[in-house]
Amino acid sequence: MTGARGAGFPYGLLGAWGLTRLVLLLFVLRVFVLPGPDVTSDVSVIYQGWYEILRTGTFPLDDVTWQYPPAASLAILSPGLLPFLDYPSAFFVLAVLADLVVFALLRYAGVRPGRTLRGAWVWVAGLPLLGPTVYARYDVMVTAVAVAALLAGARHPRVMGALAGFGALLKVWPVLLLAGAVKRRAWTAAAVTGGGIALLFWAAMPGAFSFLAFQRGRGTEVESLGSLVFHVARHFGWSGQVLLNYGSVEFLGPYVDVVSAAALTLTAAALGWLLLWRLRGGRPRSHTLADAAFVAVLMFTATSRVISPQYMVWLVGIGAVCLCFRGSRMGLPVAMVLGACGATVLEFPVWFSHVVISDWLGVTLLLARDGLLVAAALLAARELWWGTVTHPAPTLPAQAARTRETLTP
Helix, strand or coil: CECCHHHHHCCCHHHHHHHHHHHHHHHCCCCCCCCCCCCCCCHHHHHHHHHHHHHCCCCCCCCCCCCCCCCHHHHHHHHHHHCCCHHHHHHHHHHHHHHHHHHHHHHHHHCCCCEEEHHHHHHHHHHHHHHHHCCCCCHHHHHHHHHHHHHHHHHHHHHHHHHHHHHHHHHHHHCCCCCCCCCCCHHHHHHHHHHHHHHHHHHHHHCCHHHHHHHHCCCCCCCCCCHHHHHHHHCCCCCCCEECCCEEEEEEEECCCHHHHHHHHHHHHHHHHHHHHHHHHEECCCCHHHHHHHHHHHHHHHHHCCCCHHHHHHHHHHHHHCCECCCCCCHHHHHHHHHHHHHHHHHHHHCHHHHHHHHHHHHHHHHHHHHHHHHHHHHHHHHHHHHHCCCCCCHHHHHHHHHHHHHHH
């Protein structure tokens, strides 16, 4: 059997996806069990608790762990579409379907002219490296929206903008997909879609934006880049604490506010660099939109005061879109992200207890994971700058002039 444009049907790719996803499902269904904390408790306890509140027509107004934009409620309520299953099982099934949507999009994109199936392989290989956490959080659903947005971007900027705007109301970060968008139609569609959805939630459900206030009292999460300061400082008498705070395990105590402020400063600096790139960048290539989105999301993740394991799903998805394009220069940074995924499943959940007590195994794992993310961000930024500022794509008039010179006897 042959696929589109004469390409053989990728049985190996599909088989690898099916086998790895079956293993992930067996983990979230507790047939297989990884060492460490139960990653599915967020679904069976937290998400299901929110589901019971949201279905009454209001947001969890008194729950500081609700720190998501209003459209996140759609993901939490979605298991209600499968009433014949209990809540956790329905959620896991929908997570697998979102995963399948991403796979199908990347596979379809990969067989088009000028494209490659490398992106689909990145997605197939990357998610299992993160372990069962990928199906126990709603981030795979958000990533499906983001991947669809980027793949639509070059030919359908309005669709791309609308999906990015909707994604931002799911979990904020998809707004970064617009980093490389040069057409006003994409930005306009994002603003109209995001604003319209936000207005509907504000009018229909109390507390749609209460999550904004819940972010203020956060400390520094124990897996973030800044946390390495306190992991090491604990060995030299630092007097702070590690506590479950605002839904994650965080450092609280002396100088935490300083490190958190430094993380925000780094994020602001990254955004400033992206703005400078936008001002200096030349004519974009077909892969520039995806490459810029990858760099933006990677910078945001690496500098954040919270780097939860599920954040890696975003990077795998956006990195996979980059590698759908033959001309993308993001191959090595994406490979480094995949390496960081392997380190992530070791630090959470397998040896998370070592991270919490800041022993040298925990510190080494975090140093490896966060170090790979920082190195990938710097390398990806360099490649984006090199390809669009130092060596920008020639303008169409210049290309036409060279063609005329070649044809002139």
